[in-house]
Amino acid sequence: MTNFLPQAPQVSSSVDPAPLIEVREAAVSLGAHTIWRDVRLSIQAGEFIAILGPNGAGKSTLLKAILGLVPLSQGSITVFGQPARRGNAAIGYVPQRRHFDADVHVRGRSVVRLGLDGGRWGLPLPFVARAQARAAALRVQQAIDLVGATAYADRPIGELSGGEQQRLLIAQALVTQPRILALDEPLDNLDLRHQQAVATVIRRISREMHTSVLLVTHDINPLLAAVDRVIYVVHGQVAVGTPAEVITTETLSRLYGTPVEVLHASDGRIVVVGQQEMEEGHHG
Numbered sequence: 001m002t003n004f005l006p007q008a009p010q011v012s013s014s015v016d017p018a019p020l021i022e023v024r025e026a027a028v029s030l031g032a033h034t035i036w037r038d039v040r041l042s043i044q045a046g047e048f049i050a051i052l053g054p055n056g057a058g059k060s061t062l063l064k065a066i067l068g069l070v071p072l073s074q075g076s077i078t079v080f081g082q083p084a085r086r087g088n089a090a091i092g093y094v095p096q097r098r099h100f101d102a103d104v105h106v107r108g109r110s111v112v113r114l115g116l117d118g119g120r121w122g123l124p125l126p127f128v129a130r131a132q133a134r135a136a137a138l139r140v141q142q143a144i145d146l147v148g149a150t151a152y153a154d155r156p157i158g159e160l161s162g163g164e165q166q167r168l169l170i171a172q173a174l175v176t177q178p179r180i181l182a183l184d185e186p187l188d189n190l191d192l193r194h195q196q197a198v199a200t201v202i203r204r205i206s207r208e209m210h211t212s213v214l215l216v217t218h219d220i221n222p223l224l225a226a227v228d229r230v231i232y233v234v235h236g237q238v239a240v241g242t243p244a245e246v247i248t249t250e251t252l253s254r255l256y257g258t259p260v261e262v263l264h265a266s267d268g269r270i271v272v273v274g275q276q277e278m279e280e281g282h283h284g
Ligand SMILES: Nc1ncnc2c1ncn2[C@@H]1O[C@H](COP(=O)(O)OP(=O)(O)OP(=O)(O)O)[C@@H](O)[C@H]1O
Pocket: 030, 031, 035, 053, 054, 055, 056, 057, 058, 059, 060, 061, 062
């Protein structure tokens, strides 16, 4: 289905590759407020990582620091061995709460195409332009196929459901074949079925293309089977590990600074008891 695959970066399994992203003792302060500090983190190619935590904990800020959109007050972040910087074409980014109103008539395919054309300038020669246009159309179709949006890509995007729009926005971020995909709450406002479908698509992208995925979410449950690790951000602290390592009564009680209980439902879902009260208390 995807001609993306042969072009995906090859990583030898015999050597431990250098991390794509390295965060060292990093801190961010906004105004007088330290959002988080002492963050240490190495992310490898092909890892799927969920960033969790209560409202206002600093999840989006962490993503933006990696994207070079928010300066650090301490420490460093390197991406592909270079200091994090904005506008890195090797990172595909879908910001928080993007959606299209019903009166937006632009076709889904054109929205995906914007991912390629966004930063392009100049007037190429006609024969170059034709070849480029064919190559671009192919890239766009491959990204649409990859997210499973072929059936509705030519409809006006404003008419599509939240889940369909979300897939096309992910396709837009994928069209440049980025090595890192940064998604801020892509499951927001989706029903459970669409959450799981989008999670499965993202999982496949990270596996097949060896793309590292950083995904901010409020709810780990739709992603539990898909993610490799979680980054849990609470009260300025950050815990990193597999869901089984981090989402425990002990770790979350320590992070929240109060007893929090992690329960495992018979269907595999995780329920964190006491977290809601803590979040309300934190913001109250
Ligand atoms: N430019 C800014 N100046 C000052 N404070 C800011 C700025 N941007 C964000 N903040 C604050 O930083 C904190 C972290 O914000 P952030 O958006 O990273 O949280 P979040 O965990 O993604 O939240 P949510 O789940 O609600 O989206 C919040 O308290 C927010 O109010």
